[in-house]
Amino acid sequence: MTPLQDASPENSAPTVASYDPALMEDLHRNIAFANAYRMELIKFLMAISAALLTFTVTFRPMLETVQWAWAMWASWSGLALSMVGGMVNMMGWDRFYMSYRDVDYKVGKSKGRIEAVKQGKEKRRKIDLWRKTGMWVQYVCFAVGVIGAAGFAAANIDHVRKADDQATQINVGTPSNTRNIAPVGTVTTIPPAKGHDQ
Numbered sequence: 001m002t003p004l005q006d007a008s009p010e011n012s013a014p015t016v017a018s019y020d021p022a023l024m025e026d027l028h029r030n031i032a033f034a035n036a037y038r039m040e041l042i043k044f045l046m047a048i049s050a051a052l053l054t055f056t057v058t059f060r061p062m063l064e065t066v067q068w069a070w071a072m073w074a075s076w077s078g079l080a081l082s083m084v085g086g087m088v089n090m091m092g093w094d095r096f097y098m099s100y101r102d103v104d105y106k107v108g109k110s111k112g113r114i115e116a117v118k119q120g121k122e123k124r125r126k127i128d129l130w131r132k133t134g135m136w137v138q139y140v141c142f143a144v145g146v147i148g149a150a151g152f153a154a155a156n157i158d159h160v161r162k163a164d165d166q167a168t169q170i171n172v173g174t175p176s177n178t179r180n181i182a183p184v185g186t187v188t189t190i191p192p193a194k195g196h197d198q
Contacts, residue, residue, distance in 0.1 A: 039090070045142050046086040049079040052149050059153065068155040075148030078141040085137030092131025099123045 056075055060066070103123045108116035 035093075039093070042086050042089055042138070045138060046083050049082045049086075049142055049145060052145060053079040053083075056149050056152065059156075062161055063156050063159045064161045065159050066156060067159065068152050071148045071152040071155065073148075075145045075152060078143075078145030078148060082138050082141040082145055085134045085139075085141060088134025089131060089138055092127055092134060095127050096124055096131065099127065 053076060056072060056079075060072065066072075099120055104116045104120040106116075107119050
């Protein structure tokens with residue numbers, strides 16, 4: 001290979017100086033935005049899953065008869081697994097970014113840059129396997145939980161136990177609530193207490 005070929009663009013590795021600094025700044029900012037929105041989506045789905053799980057748990061005792069009980073169990077299972085999948089997904093992203101320190105940086109100091117990049121890519125490939133599994137578990141089980149909760153609520157909306165009117169009304173006329181109230185315009189006398197001088 002001639003020196004001219006060695007100096008050709010296709011045979012030379014790009015350097016930092018060959019990139020536009022403004023373009024690199026935009027690239028890093030957009031990646032940061034994408035990561036922030038991704039984390040917010042994971043946390044949002046986990047919060048909605050917890051709220052729906054609480055709703056279905058408190059809704060069950062209010063029913064006279066239960067219809068579509070299988071939908072309730074499917075919803076509970078889906079929402080619980082969705083929260084677990086979300087935690088696995090977030091932990092996967094944590095391990096993904098920490099691999100740059102634990103592998104690329106530490107291995108690079110002892111075995112060189114080329115070996116560090118190779119091991120780093122392999123490490124992140126393994127992390128992505130279980131991270132993406134957690135991500136799909138979160139999304140799919142969230143959908144199952146929402147559909148199950150909606151079906152359970154729709155099937156039982158007319159079976160909500162009605163409040164007992166007798167228990168909520170004040171029992172006017174019972175000895176504990178009855179008072180001797182004199183008619184308007186009459187004078188009442190209060191009898192003296194026992195042992196009191198007349």
